[in-house]
Amino acid sequence: MLNAEKYITTQLVSAVTSDSWRKSGQPLLPLQQPSLPEGYNIYPAHALGNGKIKEGYETLAAWIASHPQVLIDGYTGVFWDEIQDSLAVIFAEKEIRVKWHYTAAAMKDTATADQLVAPFTGEHGAVWGTRTTLQLTDFFDAQKLAEIQPDPAYDVNIVIGIGAALTTWKAPLIYLDIPKNELQYRMRAQTAGNLGTQTMDKPAEMYKRAYFVDWVVLNAHKASIATAISVFADSQWGQTLTWIQSEDLLAGIQHISQDTFRVRPWFEAGAWGGQWMKQHIAGLPQEEVNLAWSFEMIVPENGVLFESDHYLFEIPFEWLMFLQYKAILGKHAGIFQYEFPIRFDFLDTFDGGNLSIQCHPSMDYIREQFGETFTQDETYYILDCKEGAGVYLGFTEDIDPEQFKATLEHSQQQQQQLEITDYVQLHEAKKHDLFLIPNGTVHSAGADNLVLEISATPYIFTFKMYDWVRLGLDGQPRPINIDHAFKNLVFSRKGERVQQELISVPALTQKGADWELWHLPTHEQHFYDVERIELETTVSFETAGRCMILMLVEGTAVAVKTANGKETLYQYAETFVIPAAADHYTLINKGPGTAKVVQAFLKEDHPVFSIISYEKTI
Incomplete structure (x- = not known):
């Protein structure tokens, strides 16, 4: 489907917002729920009833002031200085004496953190790393954490920063969160970095470290403190925030986990992207050159919206799994636990191009090389297509693996196009067809399709072999991974066997x-x-x-x-x-x-x- 290279291209082609702190063509979530469109809704929100969601630093400061000690924990990408400054101004106006304690002062230095994560991020420039085994405590000096103690000379003592809950204080806990798409927009604007480092890097490198290290570590920390949190806050707006007390949020999560729900989708441009979504979904930015992906339900990067008194509040999807995975997954909860197993997304190639010729890793390979639990077995459901559209799937009967590899390598080295149908079959696509893409299968969606990709959840492990000798939206060639691919390709999926085994018959x-x-x-x-x-x-x-x-x-x-x-x-x-x-x-x-x-x-x-x-x- 997609891989980390998309985080290179969109950095340069997406429109920069009027504020320099985020870089994206997609607008910021409205603070209040807009009127509903007639069709597809890009801001689906679940109603909590009146009086549940509060807005602004004034209201949060009032809640904090009623407690002598407070912990404010949260995620990478949160603008900690701005939040602390905003609260401090309010406390000063109200003559409330506050002692601030910063977890950043107890963290190990950048060089040490870089050494810790190095085994999991691979070489600089590599597309993938390996899922970390680190814990949040590994990034801290235990002695310095223990030395963070309240000062009785002040009205309120506040510990603020990532890992605040690691202190030994028996105090109410606020958790500041941010949706994964907004975190990435801040990375692209160089206003948000990675856990444990003050150094900014290329967005693709920061995304890789976030995926394989930061999100693993911080999500595990979230799971460990989920039931101890008093207040959840959504900090994506920069100038303000919305927040909710835990009992109200947990009641909302429990309700939708026994009823029905929809996550908030988000959208990205790409080298092969099309125009279907821009033309059919209201509210999408028309200035984007195209839209390639819709994150319909790629839950590691989606959030869930709640609404009260028209105010919106978004939490990353993992909170639903930490708190209600048994209700959501039922009989399979003991197998997958916090990992939601299925994803839905759109691949839009209408008036666009072909996806790369690609495959995905075997179960053993994705586990051994990248530390994932299960692999990226996919299907393509054709939601819409133009006449003549097609799907590349499976090898021709006379495929010669060595010749195919040599041809691919020559094409990459010489930047020469090749006749891919000499090696890969092209099948006509019709609405409601379902093409089956178990791992190791060579495949690509051709131009003029809107594909509903139904897949196991992993989504960045795409081994490109041929990309039509085109440039990405940043003007650079996209990464080609022929060696990875040839360690996973199943060459027996060829000839008539493809029609028999890889095209579903209803x-x-x-x-x-x-x-x-x-x-x-x-x-x-x-x-x-x-x-x-x-x-x-x-x-x-x-x-x-x-x-x-x-x-x-x-x-x-x-x-x-x-x-x-x-x-x-x-x-x-x-x-x-x-x-x-x-x-x-x-x-x-x-x-x-x-x-x-x-x-x-x-x-x-x-x-x-x-x-x-x-x-x-x-």
Whole structure:
């Protein structure tokens, strides 16, 4: 699908906001919920009721002032100095004497931190690293942390900074968070860096370190303190913030984890990107040269929005898993625990280009080389396409691996185009086709498709072999990974076997008076399955202890009704989740004509599950 190179290209091509602290063509989340569009909503929010979300430093300062000691912990990318300064001004105006204690003073120096992370980030310029085994305490001097003690001469003592909860204080805990997309926009603007270092680097290098080190370490810290937090704060706006008391947020999370929910999507340009999303989704920046990806539900980088009194509050998705993974994943919770296993995203090549010719790593390879739990087995569901669009999938019958590799290397070295169909099959794409891409399969989405990519969650491990001798949006060639690819390619997926094994053949499995359930079988290596529901009016199903991820792929809108009896409306092309704990759900067609809904879910059992389950217990 995608890999870390996208963080190189978008740094240069996205429009710079009027403020220099973030660099992106996507607008900042509105502080208050805008009026709902008629179709696809880029700001889906879950209502909490009145009086739950507070806005501004004044309100937070008032809450802090009612406690003699407070801890303010949070994530990388948070503007700690600005937040401390804003609160300090208010305390001074109210003549509240505050002693500030900074966790940054207890952190190990940059050189030491760089040595700690070096085994996990690989060589400078390499696309990938390895998932770290470090913990947040490894970045701190334990003695200096222990020396942070309250001063009774002050009205309020505050510990502020990453790791504040590591102190021994018995004090209320505030957690300042930031969505992953906004963190990356700040990295591209060189206003946010990595954990443990004061040094800025190229955005691609900072993203790599964030993915393989920072997010692993800080998410584990989040999980360890989740039930101790008193206040959660969303700091993405820079000039202000919104915040919520933990009991109100936890009640909201519990509710949607037993009902239905949708994450906030975000969008990125790319070398091959298209125009479909810009033309069909209201509110997207038209000044972008294209949009290649929609992070519909790539949960390591998505957030969830809540609303109260029109104010918006966003939390990164991992909080839902830390607090409600059993309700969300049901019978598979013991296997995956905090790792949500399935992703949905769009690949838009309408009036764009072909994706690179690529493959993804085997289960053993992704675990040994990159430290991931499971690998990137994908499918392409064709949501829309032009006549003549196609998907590259599988090898030709007479493929010669050595000749293919030599041709690829020559093309890369000499920057010469090659006739890729001499080696890779090109299949016609039609709406609602499902192409199966188990790991090791050579593939690419051709131009003029809108692909709904249904996949296992890993998303950056793409080994490009041929990129059509084009430049990225930064004017530089994109990384080619022929050696990685040839350690993973399955050359037996060729000839007629491709048609037989890698193009799903729908089978009608259930039928009612005005609805049908079609099974779209996946490959035996996929640990998830896909179905399509086609309905005229209504149809009901049970979750059977499984988490269901759905999208309306044809029609105008559908409503979802779960056990609470309330209807939630979803529009065409919106991704939504029905957690296992919802127990049963009814789909109601709200538009003219037949509605078609794709749903993906984990298989009842799969060999991968036993591997993951074993590792979770040791």
